[in-house]
Amino acid sequence: ITALIEELGIGDKLVWLPSNVGYFADGKAHPLNGALDLLKLPIIPFHDRIRLGVTTFYLQRVKDWKKFESVTAERWLKRALGERAYSRTLGAQIDAKFGRYASQIAMVWFWGKIWLRTTSRRSPLEGEKLGYPIGSFDVVIDAIVEGARNAGATLISGSGPSELTQNDDGSWSVKIEGAEPQVFDAVIGSVPSPIFAKLAPQLPDDYRKKLLSLDxxxxxxxxxxxxxxxxxxxxxxxxxxxxxxxxxxxxxxxxxxxxxxxxxxxxxxxxxxxxxxxxxxxxxxxxxxxxxxxxxxxxxxxxxxxxxxxxxxxxxxxxIITLNYSERIPDHRTPLSGLYLANTSQIYPEDRGTNYSVRLGNQIASMVKGDLMA
Structure with missing residues (x-):
């Protein structure tokens, strides 16, 4: 995302500011900005705080995410932290975020959250700083829109596609709500997987089932x-x-x-x-x-x-990132030539976010360009 912001010519809008994190439990907000705050966290006994710190330290240094694909976060973290520390800290957050899916979440998802925080810092002792475009991400979106139009793109806003149909010559007709159908050499879908399955009724059953299986x-x-x-x-x-x-x-x-x-x-x-x-x-x-x-x-x-x-x-x-999720991710190239999918369900093992969405956009653009020029 930082490279894109620079490419758009709005690098002067990006600032890096220190973040400030807290943890609300037992009727009180507790600061949680580093190892010292963790050692002072009063909601669990001291030896549990040590286990939590050691576990976090370990996860920050593990690069092989595949070892976490076949075990749930609940099982792995309970074993590492103990039942009490898990339920009062990380387990409480996983339950709050995933509800009835909490027990199904793969450990690789949690590893990704820890790894992101680690790799975003120059030093483990350095406080976290986050990048933000002054004026909000609207500034970035506006610059993308302007850049696309300057490059000759036609943007249709206020309505979405209702159906994607492949023509006999391999091109794609896109029906747009409230507008005339448009014909394209290739189509990239960035909508959620179940919606994509409904938009493209010609997709084979096997690929469609994969899309619909994602929660x-x-x-x-x-x-x-x-x-x-x-x-x-x-x-x-x-x-x-x-x-x-x-x-x-x-x-x-x-x-x-x-x-x-x-x-x-x-x-x-x-x-x-x-x-x-x-x-x-x-x-x-x-x-x-x-x-x-x-x-x-x-x-x-x-x-x-x-x-x-x-x-x-x-x-x-x-x-919902379940066990062995890498086997469930639908291919970017669908079985229908000229039809592609690029959405947050395909960002893995990292969790979805703007940084990885930009990376995915670059990857899919290169893929489509290469296929069209082949």
Whole structure:
């Protein structure tokens, strides 16, 4: 993503800022920014903290991710940490994120989270810094759109494809809602796998079954605009099962509120199954149900602190990474010539994210270009 930002000519917009992580448990937020904070973490006994630290240290140095493909995170981490430490720390986070899928998640997924944090630092002793484009990722998207148009691309927004059909000559007709069908030499689908299966009815049954076998967690993200800070922590993981959200990300504890006319912005992240009531709950009811739990974080919090709020929902937010997931990943080249798939279910062994999405985009572009020129 940093290389793309430079290529787009907006490198001056990218800043690197220190992050600040916390862990909410037992009615209190605990700082968790390094080994010293871990040793002070009061929610587990001291010897459990040592086991947690040693386990993390070990995972940071393992490069062979394949050894984690055939064991669940629950089993491996319980064995490494013990039942108590697991359930109070990493297990609580996995349960909060994956719900009924928690016991199925492969250890390779958790390894990927630890490995990303390790490789993003110059030194294990160095505090974490995160990159952010001032003005939000809108700045990046706008630059991509401008660059695509300058290169001669036609962009259609506000509507999506309804069907992909291969013609007798091998070309592809794309039916677009509210517009005339378009014909292309090749098509790249970047939608979730089950949706891709529905868009391309000509796909063979074996490939279609592979697409439909992939599960996703949904997500509900609430964004609050406040007139003051909720806490002093940027990223707060929630280990309290009574609280309805997975994490509190107070953006203006990362990028100063002075960049936003003094307003404070807080994201409340919740992963859930699509049949969870929160996924279809009216926005005002979501906010009302969250308010008492925000008071656990800050007892002074009041509804009047909220100037505005937004509620966002995504059906396919997080692929479910099960055992031996590498065997389940659909090929980028579908069995139909000229039809390709590139989505988050194919990012592996790392977890999905903008950095890996850009990498995937580069890979699929090179693949399609090579096939068309062959």
């Amino acid at each position: 996703y967690e949904a997500a509900v993200v609430v964004l609050l605009e406040l007139d003051r800070a909720l806490s002093d922590i940027y990223w707060m993981n929630i280990a309290d099962p009574s609280m309805p959200f997975t994490a509190i990300i107070e953006h203006t504890n990362f990028v100063a509120p002075g960049n936003y006319d003094g307003k404070h912005y807080v994201y409340l992240s919740k992963y859930l199954e699509p049949d969870d009531p929160y996924f279809t709950m009216p926005e005002d009811e979501v906010i009302a149900s969250y308010l008492p739990h925000l008071q656990k974080v800050n007892t002074a919090f009041d509804r009047n602190w909220i100037s505005r709020y937004w509620v966002f929902r995504e059906r396919a937010a997080q692929p």
